[in-house]
Amino acid sequence: MNQLDFLKTYSTVVVDTGNMESINKYNPQDATTNPSLILQSVNSGLYNFLIEKSVVYAKKLGGSKVQIVRNAVNKLSVCIGVEILKKIPGKISTEVNASFSFHYDFSLLEAKKIINMYEEEGIDRSRILIKLAATWQCIQVAKELKKYKINSNLTLLFSFAQAKACAQAKVYLISPFVGRILDWYMDKGLIDFYSVSEDPGVLSVKKIFDYYKNYGYKTIIMAASFRNKDQVLALSGCDYLTVSPVILNSLQESTDFFxxxxxxxxxxxxxxxxxxxxxxxxxEHNEDAMAVEKLSDGIRKFIFDQNQLELIIQKYI
Known part of the structure; x- marks a missing residue:
């Protein structure tokens, strides 16, 4: 077996892409998307027919131009998710507009809209994870959504405080970001010599894993945002690992045991x-300068890509 095959015996492997060719190639259990990945897919030109479908749908719903554009972006994300679900046996994560990351009511409403759009396409809500930034407000949204049998994926998770709050809220799944933690330490010049055994992103996930298992929390840990194959291998045995096609390819090409x-x-x-x-x-979250900076930066970047998507949709309208 190659390393990807071995990895699948230790952890559930999720592909971090909206690209159908990659999904077909690596046969993941689940898949994740976000505004950045949706934007990449749209820019490829492969989903123009879905953009047109989404715009028609949004126009029928009506409302202001802003509402039409946002509904069209949600519908597009759902349509791409539906296409991905045809290729995988498990779940798809679809993200709520990141500009609502600090607004409980708007995030809750947006999440319900996304679920409704999936159900209109014949997809049961059990196959959907609503992706939310791990702010206090969105963690409470995830807690509320469970009352409606809607599960969530809390993303942009960098601090132990975020992990504890998610566990207490009985969130279905969290996505701690390994690579972006390493990026911060490297950018600040706080790492002189790199060793995966001392990688701060890897150590962060290990700490969360041990805490959750020690106290019996059922929240799934899905490590994300990897920068190299060694980070992935170091976290083999984590509940889920969401990995980019580039690293999956590297794993598939190696037969070295780990x-x-x-x-x-x-x-x-x-x-x-x-x-x-x-x-x-x-x-507690404020005490972690890295987490404060990276959470804010992540939200800003997702908002930027969301806005880019909206500009593309506006041209069709």
Whole structure:
């Protein structure tokens, strides 16, 4: 077997792309998308027919031009998700507009709209993960969505505070970002010599993994944003790993053996009983300068790509 085959025996492998060729090639269980990946797919020109379908749909819904454009972008994301679901047995993650990351009501409404659009296409909500930035507001949205049997993927997760808040809210899945943590430490000149065993992104996921398993939290950990193959291998055994096609290809081309590095030793302690309040969360998250900076930066970048998508849709309207 190649390394990708071995990895699939240790962790559930998810492909981080909207590209159908990559999905067909690597046979993942699940897939994830975000505004950046949707934008890449749209720029490829392969989905022009879906853009036209989305614009027609949004015009029928009516409303202001802003509402039509945003509904068309949501519909486009859903249509691409539907195409991906035809190729995989599991779930697709579809992101709520990142500009609502600090607004509970707007994020909740947007999430329900996305689910409704999928169900109009004949897709059961059990196959959808609503992707939300791991802000306090969106973590509470994910908690509320569970009442409607809607599961969420809390993304842009950089701090231990975010991980604890998600566990307490019984979020379905979190996406801690490995590579972007490493990027921050490298950019700040805080790493003189790189070793995957001391990679701050890898260590962050290991800490979350041990905490969740030790206290019996059921939230799935899906490590994301990898910069190299060694990071992926170091986290083999993590519940899920969402990996780019470039790294998946590198894994597929190698037959070198590697061990399962994260081991679930079982629950040794009862779930923490004290309530983790909003003020607790904000204070602890604020203590982590890297997490504060990278969460804000990630939200800004997703908003930028969302705006680029809206500009493309406007041309069709």
């Amino acid at each position: 061990p399962k590095n994260l081991i679930n030793l079982g629950c040794e302690n009862k779930i923490v009983s004290n309530i983790y309040s909003e003020s607790d969360f904000l204070l």
